[in-house]
């Protein structure tokens with residue numbers, strides 16, 4: 001998880017940054033935002049000890065909130081363990097994160113799909129009689 005040699009955009013070390021009020025403020029901003037609060041990899045609901053993981057370190061020290069995703073400690077561990085593998089290191093941190101998400105079932109992805117589906121249903125409030133019948137489990141003549 002720690003990247004001791006990595007420097008932030010402001011020049012302080014990663015470990016110092018993660019302990020800094022600046023990072024605490026960014027984290028606070030994230031949790032206040034409407035961005036997802038569930039674990040990106042397994043879909044676990046937010047609970048104390050939830051981490052914010054960097055999709056990229058490009059803007060470390062001056063992150064955009066969208067550079068971050070919530071992850072539970074378990075998944076966070078898994079991501080950084082996998083990322084230590086040279087192959088995954090080459091593929092990049094975000095690819096690694098998505099690989100773990102896939103392994104963990106990505107319930108979050110399912111939730112997102114579900115939400116999108118509900119929204120699309122909201123936009124098409126009027127179902128055809130045929131769809132309604134199908135939904136009730138009833139039969140309809142073809």
Ligand SMILES: [Zn+2]
Pocket residue numbers: 039040041042043044071072073074075076
């Ligand atoms: Zn998780």
Ligand SMILES: [Zn+2]
Pocket residue numbers: 001052053054076080
């Ligand atoms: Zn991380």
